[in-house]
Amino acid sequence: MALKFEELAVGQEIGSRSIDVTRQDLVKYAGASGDFNPIHWNESFATSVELPGVIAHGMFTMGSAVQLVSDWAGDPAAVVDYQTRFTKPVLVTDTTGTSEPGAVIEVAGVVGALDVDARTARIDLTVTFGGQKVLMKSQAVVKLA
């Protein structure tokens, strides 16, 4: 199951994942991270600052998207560098009391580059919501044995 650097090729897919998001998930993330900005949990506050509604923390999206890489690498500690630019908000509708998600984030990853000397693979993530990219230049560098 351990990944072998020599068996990787640029362009190789590492898999994909759908992440269901509810308003409750955003409250959980707020508590876990300490980021209590009300745009992530209060509709009237969000609309008062000219947002279309409650939006996910950018760091929720970034943090949940990288799990695809942790699982592929087999050890979350192998992710030695991870960066992204936040381009569009993920609008999370209020589905409280139902079993429906308020938003679905789609994540897919490919091997974008290989560094033979460092024995690292750069994984380029495509992260979309409603068909639009919400993260740009989302790259995780994985150190292989």
Place this chain on the structure above:
Amino acid sequence: MTINPDLQGRSYPAAEVYDVGREKIREFARAVKATHPAHFDVEAAQALGHRDLVAPPTFAIIVAQRADARLIEDPDSGIDFSRVVHADQRFTHHRAIVAGDQLRAELHVDGVRAMGGGAMITTRSEITDADGGPVVTTISSILVRGEGQ
């Protein structure tokens, strides 16, 4: 209110210690919907060669945002938190964060750039352990929206 242009180059020395606890790692991992056993099960983490539970790759944001708060809450900075948008983020791990770590962050303001009526501010946190060894470097850019932006 305008952003103080003299912020560039300013730094805030490491202050309070952040104690990394197992339950916090588990809580944060659940909050980002992580499922890897190294975040939850000490034996699974140790089987991979780690001293204790491994924090998810973005866990350091807790420490970095506490450091950023020192700048944002500095009355001299001119930053209105309600107008702050997260623009980009990077984590460079010198080693993984594990439960039991005692972390401190030294904050550096690396860039202040006027954008419309607002400003883009880039900060860097150098996060170290109890022995002063480097653990993770985080770089964040925040956009402080000006009026009508």
